Amino acid sequence: MKVMLVNGSPHKSGSTNRALEEVARTLEAEGIEAEIFWIGRKPVGGCVACEACSRLGRCAFDDVVNEFRPLAAEADGFVFGAPVHYAHAAASLLGFMDRLFYANGRAGTEDVLAYKPAAAVASARRAGTTSAFDDINKFFTIKEMPVVSSRYWNNVHGNVAEETEQDAEGLWTMRQLGRNMAWLLKCIEAGRAAGIAAPAREAGQATSFIR
Structure with a gap:
């Protein structure tokens, strides 16, 4: 089993990465492979609703999203992490996830996302972590992805990685997040082995509020 951890910070080795490293180490200690993917420093724009993906099977903007x-x-699971910018998750990560x-x-x-457990991680110098946490979690709940929690909101504090190293409670929270993710992945694997399939999908109908 494998978890991809996405570093949505413009700083490859900053506070967000330090938090993800703690989760990754815990996952590996639990026998789960973990890989951190950095989206880089280039701006990542959001979806423009061009609908080209419906024809191409990928985003029309061929960048880190398609990579x-x-x-x-x-x-088998995901952790998406971002720093807080003006009380919300970094715009590049939100654009990345949007597309x-x-x-x-x-x-x-x-569909490479549905039914796979996912977690959000936010880092900040001081405030805005819970609103950034909410930003990221909303993506999971629209895609039928089980949301993995920890013993507290999945946040760390520090302006740089060295300061985050001092956030003992934040790093404790990251380790518990790793354990909880590993537990859920193992439960899903055991269920699959026992013949429990993913939930059936109903075709449904989209309803607009304005007609």
Whole structure:
């Protein structure tokens, strides 16, 4: 089993990465492979609703989003992490997730996200972590992904990685998140081995409020 951890910070080795490292180490101690994927420093824009993904089976903007998708297909779970910018998750991560989630499963391609456990992680110098945490979690709940919790909100504090190292409670929270993710993945694997399939999907109907 494998978990992909996405570092949505412009700083490859900053506070967000330090938090993800703690989760990754715990996952590996639990026998789960873990890989951190950095989205880089280039700005990542959000979805423009061009609908090209419905024809192409991938996002029309061929960048880090399309680079990540095949890695997501091989993953069993995810952790998406971002620093707080103006009391919300970093815009590049939100743009990355916006396009990844919108293009996912289009044009008859495999849905690489549904039913896979996911967790949000936020880092901040001081405040805004809980609102950033909410930003990220909303992506999971629209894609039928079990949301993995910890013993507290999945947040760390520190302006740089060295300061985050001093946040003993935050790192404790990251370790428990890793354990909880490992436990849920093992439960899903055991259920699959026992013949329990993913939930049936209803075709449903979209309803607009304005007609």
